[in-house]
Amino acid sequence: MSVTTMTPDLHQAQGLEVTDNPGPAPKRIVTGYGFWIFILSDMVMFSCFFAAFAVLSGETAGGPHGAELFNLKNVAIETGCLLLSSFTCGMASIAADLRNRFWFQVAMAVTCALGLAFLWIEFHEFADLVARGAGPSRSAFLSAFFTLVGCHGLHVSAGVLWLLTMMAQVFAKGFRADIQRRILCFALFWHALDIIWVAVFSVVYLLGSGA
DSSP, rough: OOOOOOOOOOOOOOOOOOSSSSOSOOOHHHHHHHHHHHHHHHHHHHHHHHHHHHHHTOOOTTTTOHHHHOHHHHHHHHHHHHHHHHHHHHHHHHHHTTOOOHHHHHHHHHHHHHHHHHHHHHHHHHHHHHHTTOOSSSSSHHHHHHHHHHHHHHHHHHHHHHHHHHHHHHHHHOOOHHHHHHHHHHHHHHHHHHHHHHHHIIIIIHHHHOO
């Protein structure tokens, strides 16, 4: 029985790339992988907040609970804004890959407007709760609520500032390789915030209102 090996010519005939020393992975892949690790660490933090909320959700200290406090109509509008912003963020990423400055700026501007609308609704919700005497110090339930939802809101605020920075950098410097990598990281961050908000909407608002 003879043992045959595939020669480099045969590799090339089959469309396979032959390299003696493939070298390190491209910077874009390394950057994306490293940023995924950061996002996973953020997910661990939010998991702790979710666990705390689940434990304390019934500890109202005789005060109001979710069904009395939450306005699901406003929360649904919030959710729609953030989910739609994820779509426009994806459009901005496609425009960046195509190096189309105009549509990149348009998509990012719409994403920014939707993110600001989300923050505006959330700010009014918090202000209304505090005005009704349902601030974070009222009960353990409200402390857990303000911590979890407020932390997500801080992340969205940081994302909006990051978004504006990306728009300014593309306007001034174009789609350089390092800016493309930053856009990739921003898109991962923004989509992760949408995933977390879906969990917040389901666990905090829907289940909380039902309880």
